[in-house]
Amino acid sequence: MLLRVSSDAAELSADMTIVTAAVDAGDGGVPAGEALRTFALAAVDALGSDDSTLVEARRSVVVAVGEAGFANAAGIAAAFNGITRVADATGTELDEMSEQMSPVLLDDLDLTPLR
Amino acid sequence: MSDLIDLESSFARPEVVDAVTAALESLARPGTFFTGAQRVAIYRQSRAARTCSLCAERRDAVSPYAVDGDHVAADGLSAVEIDAVHRISTDSGRLSEKWHGDVGAGGLDDARLVELIAATTTGIVLDTLHRGLGLELPGVPEPVDGSTTGSVSDRAVIHSAWVPTVPPESADETVADLYAARGGDIAPFTPNIIRALTLVPASAVDFLGLLAALYVLSTDEVPVRWGITRPQIELVAASVSAHNDCFY
Numbered sequence A: 001m002l003l004r005v006s007s008d009a010a011e012l013s014a015d016m017t018i019v020t021a022a023v024d025a026g027d028g029g030v031p032a033g034e035a036l037r038t039f040a041l042a043a044v045d046a047l048g049s050d051d052s053t054l055v056e057a058r059r060s061v062v063v064a065v066g067e068a069g070f071a072n073a074a075g076i077a078a079a080f081n082g083i084t085r086v087a088d089a090t091g092t093e094l095d096e097m098s099e100q101m102s103p104v105l106l107d108d109l110d111l112t113p114l115r
Numbered sequence B: 001m002s003d004l005i006d007l008e009s010s011f012a013r014p015e016v017v018d019a020v021t022a023a024l025e026s027l028a029r030p031g032t033f034f035t036g037a038q039r040v041a042i043y044r045q046s047r048a049a050r051t052c053s054l055c056a057e058r059r060d061a062v063s064p065y066a067v068d069g070d071h072v073a074a075d076g077l078s079a080v081e082i083d084a085v086h087r088i089s090t091d092s093g094r095l096s097e098k099w100h101g102d103v104g105a106g107g108l109d110d111a112r113l114v115e116l117i118a119a120t121t122t123g124i125v126l127d128t129l130h131r132g133l134g135l136e137l138p139g140v141p142e143p144v145d146g147s148t149t150g151s152v153s154d155r156a157v158i159h160s161a162w163v164p165t166v167p168p169e170s171a172d173e174t175v176a177d178l179y180a181a182r183g184g185d186i187a188p189f190t191p192n193i194i195r196a197l198t199l200v201p202a203s204a205v206d207f208l209g210l211l212a213a214l215y216v217l218s219t220d221e222v223p224v225r226w227g228i229t230r231p232q233i234e235l236v237a238a239s240v241s242a243h244n245d246c247f248y
Helices: A002-009 A016-020 A033-045 A052-090 A096-109 B004-008 B014-028 B036-051 B053-060 B079-094 B097-105 B110-133 B173-182 B201-214 B230-243
Strands: none
Touching: A033 A052, A033 B110, A033 B230, A052 B079, A052 B110, A052 B201, A052 B230, B004 B014, B014 B036, B014 B110, B014 B201, B036 B053, B036 B079, B036 B110, B053 B079, B079 B097, B079 B110, B097 B110, B110 B201, B173 B201
């Protein structure tokens, strides 16, 4: 939801389906989107396993958004790797506000099966 | 302890370095129900889960209940506690209300579970950050001796989760301050995720303190020095969430 709100505010035409697309699906209307997604998912997946994908993704995101952007992208990926687990493990439900805004978005992203 | 020289030279903002230090210290200290040694053991188990063959088998199965097997007690943690750490670490998207009931029946009541969730996910956040930045994982901290506090909120109710959470309207000072600080520009609306750990206020304060250094819950513009825009931030956030099969 915040991706839609923020991209509208920035006058971008973000394609919401990029969130669940394959990592090589392009930027989705967000500058450096593909590099950021590839890096974030590689960081999450690399824990305990070979991180050769992550090494390459790290280089690409530094080129795309610079060193500060890279470090903050790592932080956000880390934060959400934790937040999602808190939500899942506590059984936290979607907020009413988000619930009302979500049905179309759920269909767009094919996320309805996760409910 | 993490090599802060490396973290400091990794372009991480100073507040991130400070938050990592605080989070590691928090993990090592006695908590609400778990001793410092047990909290450190939770951190170690969250790492061990990534190479656990039982967890790998469960994750690949159609249902985690399709796989027989149990974790065993170790490191001062019960088998139920270790299993919970492993499930949260490797397959949280398929945790269910049945799972919540099962761990409760196994002795992991809601308050103890909330602290375990906070400690487990703190470890995961720290490790993901370091791995993402290309750093060695933080050294597991030495546990600190001392007594647990047993301090649980008596204002928590079942609202929007399996575990009780504190409503904003009846929050005491600690939780009220937390809500005010983390609501950003959408306060007084309190997202359910901010409430999630408030049954054990110390756990909520510690975990959200770490998150606050990494992410801002707001639709305001992000400081230019972050080098990344709000749409880029939300793309990363949403992508990780979808990847982790997290509906929230």
